[in-house]
Structures are given as structure tokens and as C-alpha cells.
Amino acid sequence: MEKKNEIISVFQYVILGTFIGTSMYEGTASVFLFFNASHDSWIATILSLIIGFIPLFLIIKIINYEPTKNIIDKINTLFTKKLAFIVNFLLALYVFILFSCIDWTIVNFTALKYLTETPEMFIAFILIVPTLYMTYKGIATICRSSEILFYIIFFFYVFVTIVLSKYINIENLKPFLSSGFLCPLKESIHFLCYTIFPFIILTIIPKSNIKDNHKLTKYLVFSYSFTLLINVLITFVIETVIGVDLAKIYRYPSYYVHKKILIASVIENVENFTTTHWIFSMFMTSCLCLHYLYIYFNQLFHIKKEKFKLVFLIFPIILSTIFILKTFYNVNAGLNFINKTFSSVFTIGLFIIIIILNISIFLKKMKKIK
Numbered sequence: 001m002e003k004k005n006e007i008i009s010v011f012q013y014v015i016l017g018t019f020i021g022t023s024m025y026e027g028t029a030s031v032f033l034f035f036n037a038s039h040d041s042w043i044a045t046i047l048s049l050i051i052g053f054i055p056l057f058l059i060i061k062i063i064n065y066e067p068t069k070n071i072i073d074k075i076n077t078l079f080t081k082k083l084a085f086i087v088n089f090l091l092a093l094y095v096f097i098l099f100s101c102i103d104w105t106i107v108n109f110t111a112l113k114y115l116t117e118t119p120e121m122f123i124a125f126i127l128i129v130p131t132l133y134m135t136y137k138g139i140a141t142i143c144r145s146s147e148i149l150f151y152i153i154f155f156f157y158v159f160v161t162i163v164l165s166k167y168i169n170i171e172n173l174k175p176f177l178s179s180g181f182l183c184p185l186k187e188s189i190h191f192l193c194y195t196i197f198p199f200i201i202l203t204i205i206p207k208s209n210i211k212d213n214h215k216l217t218k219y220l221v222f223s224y225s226f227t228l229l230i231n232v233l234i235t236f237v238i239e240t241v242i243g244v245d246l247a248k249i250y251r252y253p254s255y256y257v258h259k260k261i262l263i264a265s266v267i268e269n270v271e272n273f274t275t276t277h278w279i280f281s282m283f284m285t286s287c288l289c290l291h292y293l294y295i296y297f298n299q300l301f302h303i304k305k306e307k308f309k310l311v312f313l314i315f316p317i318i319l320s321t322i323f324i325l326k327t328f329y330n331v332n333a334g335l336n337f338i339n340k341t342f343s344s345v346f347t348i349g350l351f352i353i354i355i356i357l358n359i360s361i362f363l364k365k366m367k368k369i370k
Contacts, residue, residue, distance in 0.1 A: 009143070018150065021224065026255070027105050027251055030238070055354065056196055056199065204291065
């Protein structure tokens with residue numbers, strides 16, 4: 001029988017997908033999107049929505065295989081012991097890098113926009129404490145918190161879109177396809193590195209731990225579509241409200257757009273409140289990454305005692321802190337790493353692993369049929 005703190009609803013599961021798909025937009029994906037695709041950024045996001053169904057269904061195939069097992073156990077049954085160790089290590093490494101990138105972004109965003117006089121290490125410590133606590137309490141606690149935050153974030157999306165609609169200028173979208181069709185197509189694939197591929201961390205949750213999981217595929221498709229449509233909408237609003245030239249200048253263009261919000265012509269600086277949804281998305285994804293890493297280390301060393309749980313939660317945090325200090329020593333270095341190393345080396349490697357897993361699952365099923 002599964003522990004109570006491991007059972008979640010299908011709605012909570014797909015909400016996690018929404019957080020994952022939006023967590024790397026502000027300050028990361030948006031920077032490269034507007035810089036590379038320029039006026040065709042909104043087209044690139046629409047194309048990414050369509051193309052992204054390919055990796056999505058490949059990930060769903062992995063989730064549906066052996067529903068009582070998480071991704072680590074599935075890999076152990078699909079490959080030999082040595083090969084399984086390598087594949088699991090590479091997946092854990094990807095999640096670790098994702099965890100580090102998100103933590104760096106959330107600390108950077110908070111330091112620049114909210115706590116400008118506060119040392120970043122202190123901000124990091126403040127954020128680590130709730131992340132550690134929620135992950136320690138289990139996946140059910142993470143999901144319950146994400147469900148509450150989702151309603152707040154959804155309200156922000158609706159409110160901000162309605163308020164900013166009067167500033168929309170369609171002329172800012174022109175010229176269309178000025179660099180040809182290949183440019184937005186290429187950027188749409190690049191954009192997927194920050195939206196759909198991180199969905200792989202959902203595979204750490206066994207399908208059998210999800211209530212009403214017979215609806216899971218349908219809900220995941222809806223979650224992905226909803227998430228990418230949010231990204232399309234945000235890109236469209238940024239581009240039509242402030243234009244591509246300003247969007248390229250600001251690292252957090254969404255934050256700048258929110259500055260135009262004025263409630264009753266009296267309340268100003270609303271952006272400090274309405275843009276907190278980016279922090280929520282990054283925070284929940286960070287918790288899920290830490291949960292994945294805890295499960296990996298726990299199964300790797302076969303530790304059953306509960307008293308060691310905190311150790312295996314703190315360990316990846318310490319490693320991540322060291323990695324961030326060495327790699328993300330300034331903004332340019334951090335963005336350069338995410339743009340080149342994370343989105344190319346690690347994401348391409350992840351896609352290859354996903355394909356290999358799908359082939360292995362197919363061959364395994366064929367053997368059973370025979």
C-alpha cells in the first residue's frame with residue numbers, strides 16, 4: 001500500500017506540468033526568444049506548441065509504461081545493471097542542472113526586482129528553507145501547495161491580460177517573417193528546451209500514485225496545451241505592448257510590461273505583486289527537481305531509514321550551490337551556459353535518452369506479445 005503522502009490527484013499532477021512549462025520563461029527563455037526570433041517571436045511560440053507534441057507523447061509513453069514504477073525503476077528493468085546506472089545518472093544530472101538553473105534564476109530575479117539591497121546568498125538561504133521543508137514532507141505536500149498557488153497564478157494571468165489589452169498595438173508585430181520561416185522554426189525548437197523537455201521530471205512520480213490515472217494522458221495533453229498557450233499569450237502581449245526592441249533590452253520584459261498596470265489611476269508599482277507568479281512557478285519546479293534528486297540518491301544508496309532523508313535532500317542543495325558559484329559567477333556567464341550548454345548538450349542528450357527509452361519499451365512489449 002502506498003504511503004498517504006505519495007498519493008496525488010490527476011489535477012495536481014498536471015498542475016505541476018503547468019509550473020514546469022512556465023518556470024524558465026521569464027529571464028531565460030524570453031531573453032533568447034526575443035533576441036533570436038525578433039518580430040516573429042510570437043510565431044515561434046505557436047510553432048513550439050505544435051512541434052512540442054512529439055516529445056510530449058514520447059514522455060507520456062514512458063509514464064504509461066509499468067505504472068507502478070518511477071522512471072528510475074523503469075530504467076532498471078529495461079536495461080542491464082551497468083547501462084541502467086549510466087542512463088539514470090545522466091537523467092539525474094539533467095535534473096540537477098535544471099535545478100541549478102532555476103535556483104539561479106529565481107535568486108537573480110528576486111535580487112534584481114524585490115530585494116535589491118540584500119545579498120544573493122541570503123536570498124538563496126531564505127528560498128532553500130521552504131523548498132527543503134516542502135520536499136521533506138513529500139510529493140503530496142508539494143502538489144497541495146501547487147494547487148493553491150495555481151489558482152492565484154491563474155487569477156494573475158486573467159487580470160493582467162484584461163488590464164493590458166488596452167495597450168495592445170498589432171502594428172508592433174510587423175514585419176512578419178522578415179527573416180524567413182526558418183528563423184522562427186529554429187527558435188521554436190530552441191524554446192521547447194525550456195518548456196516541454198523539463199516535463200521529464202514528472203516521470204519520477206509513478207502513475208499508480210495518481211488518482212483517476214486512466215485520464216492522465218488526456219489531462220497531460222491539456223496541461224501542455226494550456227501551458228504553451230500561456231507562453232504564446234505572454235509573448236504576444238509583451239511584443240504588442242512594448243515592442244520587440246524594448247523586449248530585447250530588458251532581461252525581464254514581462255516585469256516591465258506589468259509596470260503599465262495602474263489600478264483606479266491611483267495604485268502604482270503593481271508589477272511587484274503581479275509578477276510574483278514567476279517566482280511561484282520557479283519555486284514549485286525547484287521543489288519537484290529536489291524531490292527527483294532525493295529519490296535518485298535514496299534508491300542509488302538503498303537507504304531505508306527515515307533519518308537519512310534530510311541528508312539526501314541537503315546533499316544536492318550543497319552541490320548545486322557549489323556549481324552555481326563556479327558556473328553562474330555573473331549574469332552573462334549564467335545566460336551563456338543556459339543558452340549553449342543546457343539547451344544544446346543536456347537537452348539533446350535528454351531527447352536521445354527519451355527516444356532510446358521509447359524504443360526499449362516498444363521492444364519489451366513486442367517480446368511479451370511473442
